[in-house]
Amino acid sequence: MFIHCQNTGDASGSALRDRSHIENMLEVATEPSTEVSGAIKKLLNIYHKAIKPMEDAFKYNELRQHEVTDGEITSKPMVLFLGPWSVGKSSMINYLLGLHGTSQELYTGAEPTTSEYTVIMHGDKFRTIEGIVMAADSSRSFSPLEKFGQGFLERFVGIEMSHKLLERVTFVDTPGIIENRKQQERGYPYNEVCQWFIDRADLIFLVFDPTKLDVGGELEMLFRQMKGRESQIRLILNKADSLSTQDLMRVYGALFWSMAPLINVTEPPRVYVSSFWPFDYAVDTSRDLFMKEEISLLEDLNQVIENQIENKIAFIRQHAIRVRIHALLVDRYLQTYHEKLGWFGDPHEVFQDIVNDPDKYYIFKSILAKTNVSKFDLPDKEAYQDFFGVNPVSHFKQLSQHCSWSGGCLLEKIERAISHELPSLLSGVGKNSDPAAPAKCEETPKNRWRRQ
Template identity: 25%
Template sequence: MELEIVPYDSGFKEYQTLYEEWFNYADADGDGRFTGTEAIKFFAMSNLSRQELKQVWAIADSKREGYLGFKEFVTAMKAISMAQCGYTISHDLLNSDAVRNIKPPTMEGLEAVLAKRRRKQKDKDLTVSPSQPSPASSWFSSKSTKKVPASSVTSIVDGLKRLYLQKLKPLEVAYRYNDFVSPLLSGPDERSIPGNTVAVQADMPFSGLTSFGTSFLSKFECSQMPHPLLDHITFVDSPGVLSGEKQRTHRQYDFTGVTAWFAAKCDLILLLFDPHKLDVSDEFKRVISSLRGHDDKIRVVLNKADQVDTQQLMRIYGALMWSLGKVLNVPEVMRVYIGSFNDNSMHSLSGPLGNELFEKEQDDLLSDLKDIPKKACDRRINEFVKRARDAVIHAYIISHLKKQMPTMIGKAKAQQKLIENLEDEFAKVQREFHLPAGDFPNVEQFKETLSGFNIDKFEKLDRRKIQTVEDMLAHDIPNLLKTFRNPYG
């Protein structure tokens, strides 16, 4: 099975120099980021309607970053050209054969402006040293060639990073959120990198995995290879879940803890089942339990379905849904993809379902995967908001437990009693601060972590830190989204 990737530069090289010149002109401040404000001025030269330009921006800024890099700028130019030719522009159109030979759009008045700039530049080049590479010359890179000041916010992701450092991180540090729930946030040749190396690389998002120790990192490996799809997606493949007699073999690291760490940071979770092995082992139950709170990301894949006939498949599907219902304990039915996701599959399913079912299911799954980059920004916002709310509840819990500790004697006994009655203490916090019961952490896991700390050493309730985070959720994030929305509404 392969994802069909339409080459980005199909029909591009012929006009590369022209598009570079256009981008360098349109990107007024030269930081390699073509913003909505700059777009309103530049796109007006196309003479398209506001509604058409709204669709152009939505397609080009598919990841909702609030700006266009050079690649996305070229996509916008192609979309404008298609619209000028009378097409109704869409994502599917830009992946069709129609776009392969499309010429650059007509931009009224642009050539006259550029001709004037060229004359000025020619005069300047007589006395100036050799020019530096333009931002567009590194169009294959997602980073700007000009360093953006740390204080500036030029995208939604930049804004979230700044809000985290200034407003959320102080609350997490004060109440040890990173020790209880999730590590603090941090910010292409073909090769394999050992886990211990990956975890300490500043340009890799895996530094939080160091908390799982050398036993895990020695088994963790990162493979890198040049492929257009991997510019936008990282695949994480977990080892097979143990079942039967194999469960007696204990792993040397916290397998479910690692799974939960990745679940909190990924966009999509695929649970793979074999029709001949539908039993949900104890380890698999623990893994699925660790995914709670991320139900919207989970998809189930029933693989190798071509190895059974239609009647067996119906029974297997029913048995799988029943087993998952017991483990997940949620009323909503989870999406299950049925098929044989293997290039060598014979698609031998007999009856009226046959190949048509497999093909439709495969198409649906691929659509889900292809949508990941488009929804990545939305998921980041969603995860950030969820993390902030969890951190606030965590702060309330920790400060409440601190408040229950005696001033002088009997601290050890008081701590033990608090841990034993932690569920009751959670209920007290919920009632006092009017918090949703479903947002509280798992009691047993919290007990286990809490037993390794001295409650008396925790921070008292700091309402200013909590209010800062609540103001961030109520005002800063909505304003950030408003700033980087589609410039055409």
């Protein structure tokens, strides 16, 4: 049964809005591009030949805790829905997919209804998949979620359905934030799970109800976790037709007042003000404004979908830069260790001194002298105290020893990927489009959503 308390009137008697503009704007009828699949295959090849060997040799995943899998590289763009309970996250997904009144409709209601992380994705037929199955399937991008334990996997579910839009994008619905309460025992590390999805989202819709703009501890923590991902955040002031225009203006200002201390950026995230559900707007409300806002949001979403391959290439290149810097740092620690050890030094004491005070041995400053290394990309020095605490120095070989006559050197491979192969792949995207297609005179919009 469909339950929604967006308006005071009876929703069952309201007319349904025409949603053909959604189908048109998101190009739902368009077949997935063969160019995208070809570029993904090339990207996988570069990753496995030039980047992953360096990851494995220097145990990068134990430093960053962000394992890149084949499933993540080949996955569709991910749109993450976050926000307090009963703000309309599930209703918005139902509206975008046209699920209202069908057996596939996500349950919605006035009370907290989504207690699971729900991944809505494309499949040949409608079915639900248990979290334990999702995490065990290495072909998907969710296998790293096993580390959060059985308590989380019991609250993780996948829904597959045959839908044209889901051939281009994946939606993730999340449990609502519940403020003004004591710490709730969720049974799994909620903040860490949120961070995992935030790190992998191409677009984050942070949804609010204009009648309840509570900003409490969980929401503040969520914004701290999204630091550095501000370009992916969109604020949604949903259920906007439940207020008069004057009240809506007050709420809009209050939203910015509440969010300003939490988002420390020069340009605040874009705010969309509308009512994202299938029923017609309430009478005597700003219908034209709401429709324009909805169209802008759809354009925003379509831009992210269209830029999926550019985003993935940029993300893998940034990942490769971090892996290279990590390898250079470990190599520098090793060089310094061998130089200072001498004949009679205590190996443990010598290396511990280097790890505890790397500035004394110019470990990080020496790396900045290397080509294409920014001080803003350097990891925290404290991270290497933990890293070497579980990975003894004897587990590593210096970079000069990771070379062979047949395979070349790991450092040369990853530098070639960063400087030539990945930029070349990026510049080639879009150049193989249909030559018969008419040229467009419009200025190509800047890709504001590329991962940095």
